[in-house]
Amino acid sequence: xxxxxxxxxxxxxxxxxxxxxxxxxxxxxxxxxxxxxxxxxxxxxxxxxxxxxxxxxxxxxxxxxxxxxxxxxxxxxxxxxxxxxxxxxxxxxxxxxxxxxxxxxxxxxxxxxx
Amino acid sequence: xxxxxxxxxxxxxxxxxxxxxxxxxxxxxxxxxxxxxxxxxxxxxxxxxxxxxxxxxxxxxxxxxxxxxxxxxxxxxxxxxxxxxxxxxxxxxxxxxxxxxxxxxxxxxx
Numbered sequence: 473x474x475x476x477x478x479x480x481x482x483x484x485x486x487x488x489x490x491x492x493x494x495x496x497x498x499x500x501x502x503x504x505x506x507x508x509x510x511x512x513x514x515x516x517x518x519x520x521x522x523x524x525x526x527x528x529x530x531x532x533x534x535x536x537x538x539x540x541x542x543x544x545x546x547x548x549x550x551x552x553x554x555x556x557x558x559x560x561x562x563x564x565x566x567x568x569x570x571x572x573x574x575x576x577x578x579x580x581x582x583x584x585x586x
Numbered sequence: 587x588x589x590x591x592x593x594x595x596x597x598x599x600x601x602x603x604x605x606x607x608x609x610x611x612x613x614x615x616x617x618x619x620x621x622x623x624x625x626x627x628x629x630x631x632x633x634x635x636x637x638x639x640x641x642x643x644x645x646x647x648x649x650x651x652x653x654x655x656x657x658x659x660x661x662x663x664x665x666x667x668x669x670x671x672x673x674x675x676x677x678x679x680x681x682x683x684x685x686x687x688x689x690x691x692x693x694x695x696x
Binding site: 506514515518521523531562564566575576577578580582 | 618620622627628629630631632635675677679682683684685686687688689
């Protein structure tokens with residue numbers, strides 16, 4: 473069966489510090505991968521998605537970046553965190569069907585920027 | 587542009603009553619509509635979905651309906667239980683993105 477991992481589970485970082493969040497998927501090949509951010513009590517904001525290694529699409533201009541160095545690994549990064557980067561970061565994957573497909577979420581990383 | 591509107595934002599029902607959450611999407615190219623349940627501090631969990639060639643789908647106490655002409659789809663939960671209390675999100679898929687609604691906080695009162 474497929475499993476999606478995210479780490480760390482929680483993170484507290486000072487303003488201006490760098491960020492690296494990692495997501496890995498097991499049990500499937502060539503998935504579509506996604507990063508979302510959820511502010512407290514709010515909906516899901518799509519940040520990035522990837523349909524293959526090295527292929528990243530950005531949805532929201534910001535100081536965050538994403539990379540996909542391996543087929544089942546997705547990394548979210550920042551060189552300098554802002555207070556507004558605080559939130560619940562969710563990684564998700566879906567099957568590469570080219571059309572409609574179920575999407576599954578990881579457990580999330582709660583980031584607090586102080 | 588791509589948009590999904592979801593109503594209501596909060597919903598309180600008595601245990602045993604039914605709950606209905608409604609969504610409207612804007613992009614006619616959308617062909618897949620999942621619903622997610624999110625409990626506090628956890629990632630969303632897929633609970634039911636419907637594809638554009640189907641008008642209704644049911645799974646035990648949960649059902650989803652789709653009206654493609656009106657671009658509406660709805661989640662119906664019957665015989666609600668306290669464990670149904672959570673935030674529910676609808677979404678519409680257009681390759682390769684999922685556009686999410688803003689969520690509905692459902693409270694089932696015992």
